[in-house]
Amino acid sequence: MxxxxxxxxxxxxxxxxxxxxxxxxxxxxxxxxxxxxxxxxxxxxxxxxxxxxxxxxxxxxxxxxxxxxxxxxxxxxxxxxxxxxxxxxxxxxxxxxxxxxxSKGSKVLFPSDFTAGKAQIAINGLVWMGDSGFMKEQIQQKLEDGFDCLKLKIGAINFDEEIKLLQAIRKDFGSDKIELRVDANGAFLPANALGKLKILSEFQIHSIEQPIKAGQWNDMADLCLSSPLPIALDEELIGVSDLSLKNELLNTIKPQYIILKPSLLGGIKGSKEWIDLAEERKIPWWITSALESNVGLNAIAQWTYTLNNPMPQGLGTGQIYSNNIVSPLYMSKGFLAYDTSAKWEI
Structure with a gap:
């Protein structure tokens, strides 16, 4: 039983x-x-x-x-x-x-070259919001760690300060060296978002996540149509579980990208529905952890590898906790990898 x-x-x-x-x-x-x-x-x-x-x-x-x-x-x-x-x-x-x-409690949910230690997953380096000094410090550390794709959370400090940070990065690293993604977490207002996106686009940014708050479909659709900077939906997908509503959202907003967080979207099953709908519309996507421990991250990473998506994924959150569960997952020069000789703490 x-x-x-x-x-x-x-x-x-x-x-x-x-x-x-x-x-x-x-x-x-x-x-x-x-x-x-x-x-x-x-x-x-x-x-x-x-x-x-x-x-x-x-x-x-x-x-x-x-x-x-x-x-x-x-x-x-x-x-x-x-x-x-x-x-x-x-x-x-x-x-x-x-x-x-x-899988008999092995924590190998999706056996692959990744879980065999033969392949790695490209990931972005996450830079948290803070004052400019703190963000610069994080950026320098990520570059030293070998990341060539950085995701910066913006919208909490003065916009001009954030622009100066981007200028400093681009002064030393062109878009051929470092891919920059930014995540506004809905911080901009519809009235001023387009102006800010135009300024951000001067720094050869790959994409911006959720520039305005979720639930404003028409405003977001207008932005996706007019923005010189590709827009990725993130929070917009949360709480949308009905398949017909998912269809309607993508048909209305027509985003350049969508971002999938399985624990916010009904697991692997719910995320796969979004992927299928996006691919029908030729909308690229990538997968991001939602700050889970290594237990959740392990499941997401193993599934992500099986999808053969070459874009850097948002799976670099395994080192942010002081009491995380010890696991075979580790980061190496901008990649997430699996050490088959390491043991789980559980």
Whole structure:
């Protein structure tokens, strides 16, 4: 008979990390564990985690829902079909716990050259918001670490200061050396967004994520049509679970890119729906972790590798916590890799 339980595990940032929504110091995470009582040593583990103010299931009753699932694990098929539409991050945790259970608790959910240690995944280096000195320090460190694609979170400090940072980067590194992505997290207003995008476009930026707040489809569609800088949708996809609504969103906004965070979009299943719809419209995409521990990151990275997307992915978040779970994942010169000789802490 199947059994399940869960454990709350708050993740602690090594240093406070700034976004336009505020400063993050801790992230709430829960681990779901699944096993068969006839073989209790084979345990599948999945991670459910939320970002305050961003996850659509960041609301009262979250842990109660996890508890309900664990107590009703024999009805897992119901939860993996339509029973968790309103709880996308819990779906991701349950979905990946079952994948791990099926792989006999090995944490190798998608066997490939990546999990065999023969191939790596290109990733971008993430630069958090802060004062210009702090951001410069991060940029220098990422360049020393071998990254040739940087993602800068913007929108929290003075826009002119952010422009000076970009000028400083481009002075020393042309677009042939460093690919720059920026993420505004919805910080711009529709009235001034286009003007800011025109200024940003002078720095040969690859794309900007979510320049204005989600939910303003017509304003975002106008921006995607007029912007000299390619726009990538991120927050815009969160909470949109109905397939017809996904179709409508892409048909209305017509973005240049979409970005997929499985634990915010209903797991691998929900993310694959977005990928299929995007590819029908020839909209490129890439995958980003949503600040999970190495348990969630491992599942996302392994699945991402199987999709054969050559673009740098947003999977470089494994070193931001002081209490992360020790895993075989490691970063090397702008790539995420898997050390087959390393052991999991769990």
């Amino acid at each position: 199947l059994k399940a339980d869960y454990q709350y595990y708050p993740l602690i940032f090594k240093q406070a990390s700034g976004t336009s929504r505020g400063v993050l110091t801790q992230k709430d995470s829960w681990f779901i564990r699944i096993w068969d009582d006839k073989n209790p040593n084979v345990i599948g583990i999945g991670e459910c985690s939320i970002i305050k103010g961003l996850s659509s299931d960041d609301r009262e009753g979250y842990e109660d829902k996890i508890k309900e699932i664990c107590e009703s694990i024999d009805d897992y098929w119901y939860y993996l079909e339509d029973g968790l539409i309103e709880w996308p991050s819990i779906y991701f945790g349950l979905e990946t716990a079952f994948l791990d259970f099926q």
